[in-house]
Amino acid sequence: QIMLTQQAESLWISPGERVSITCRASQSLLYTDGKHYLSWYQQRPGQTTKALIYHASVRTDGVPTRFIGSGSGTEFTLSIEHVQPEDFAIYYCLQTLKSPYTFGAGTKLELK
Amino acid sequence: EVQLVESGGGLVKPGASLKLSCVASGFTFSDYWMSWVRQTPGKTMEWIGDIKYDGSYTNYAPSLKNRFTISRDNAKSTLYLQMSNVRSEDTATYYCTSYDSYVMDAWGQGASVTVSS
Numbered sequence: 001q002i003m004l005t006q007q008a009e010s011l012w013i014s015p016g017e018r019v020s021i022t023c024r025a026s027q028s029l030l031y032t033d034g035k036h037y038l039s040w041y042q043q044r045p046g047q048t049t050k051a052l053i054y055h056a057s058v059r060t061d062g063v064p065t066r067f068i069g070s071g072s073g074t075e076f077t078l079s080i081e082h083v084q085p086e087d088f089a090i091y092y093c094l095q096t097l098k099s100p101y102t103f104g105a106g107t108k109l110e111l112k
Numbered sequence: 113e114v115q116l117v118e119s120g121g122g123l124v125k126p127g128a129s130l131k132l133s134c135v136a137s138g139f140t141f142s143d144y145w146m147s148w149v150r151q152t153p154g155k156t157m158e159w160i161g162d163i164k165y166d167g168s169y170t171n172y173a174p175s176l177k178n179r180f181t182i183s184r185d186n187a188k189s190t191l192y193l194q195m196s197n198v199r200s201e202d203t204a205t206y207y208c209t210s211y212d213s214y215v216m217d218a219w220g221q222g223a224s225v226t227v228s229s
Contacts, residue, residue: 039215048116049207054215092157096214100173103149103157 002026002095006104012112018081021107023093025074029056037097040069040078043106044089052091053078083109114138114218116208121223124198132223134191134208139218141189142166147211148182148193150204151222158204160193162211198227 003026013019029036036056043049051060053069056076068079080087088111093104120132134146147162161172163182170182181194191208206223209216 035214037214041216048221049209049219051215051217051219060215060217090155094157094159094216099171101159103159106155106157 001100002029002098002102004093004095004102004104006091006093006107008107009105010108010110012110013083014112015083015085017083018079019083019109021078021080021091021109023071023076023078023104025076025095028073029076029095029097030073031097036072036076037095038071038076039094039096040067041092041094042087042089043092044086080109114210116210116218116220118206118208118220118223121206121225123226123228125229126199126227127197128227129194129196130198130225132193132195132206132208132225134193134220136189136191136208136210139210141184142186145211145213146182146184146191147209147216148180148191149207149209149216149219150202151207152204160206163191195225198225200227203227 005024029038038056040053041049042052052063052067057069066081070077088109090106090108092106115137116134118134124130148160150158161182163170167184179196183192203226208220210218
């Protein structure tokens with residue numbers, strides 16, 4: 001199965017800063033349609049898990065533009081510019097290229 | 113508003129069976145693939161499996177295939193997860209999600225399952 005590695009378990013940042021969360025796949029997530037089957041999710045206490053990004057870089061409806069997905073092949077990044085108080089949460093990457101679909105271990109954004 | 117509401121969780125003994133339900137609203141349930149995902153107490157996420165919009169096809173994580181069964185009733189807009197011969201490692205919060213091939217775009221609030229004697 002495809003392994004996803006999110007190296008940082010936690011990242012400590014201050015509001016207003018920029019942060020990048022990385023996700024590395026054990027094989028390329030590029031499909032023959034030219035798209036990467038890598039998505040990002042945000043999990044906040046007391047809220048349902050929210051899809052932020054799909055196809056590595058496309059924001060889902062209503063996601064603020066400060067959330068930026070990038071990367072290709074096996075290396076992907078979720079960047080958050082000017083972090084807001086509501087952005088302190090756990091972030092997961094997910095690959096849906098090949099079953100069994102797999103998640104990264106999650107990266108928790110914590111207040112410095 | 114899209115809503116997914118899981119139910120049926122609780123405390124169960126090892127070796128028992130349990131059936132979770134997920135009622136969907138706010139979208140045409142019968143048009144969507146659906147999936148189940150679980151999250152351990154340590155926050156690890158694991159994909160369990162998914163089911164085609166008409167229920168004709170299911171796909172499972174190999175490690176769970178022999179004990180978990182996903183089904184749906186489109187007339188009731190309800191997704192199910194039948195768990196059998198549960199083990200302590202099945203202790204988790206179970207989420208249903210609506211699913212396209214590239215994103216799990218809506219999630220429920222989760223149903224907590226604890227397996228303990």
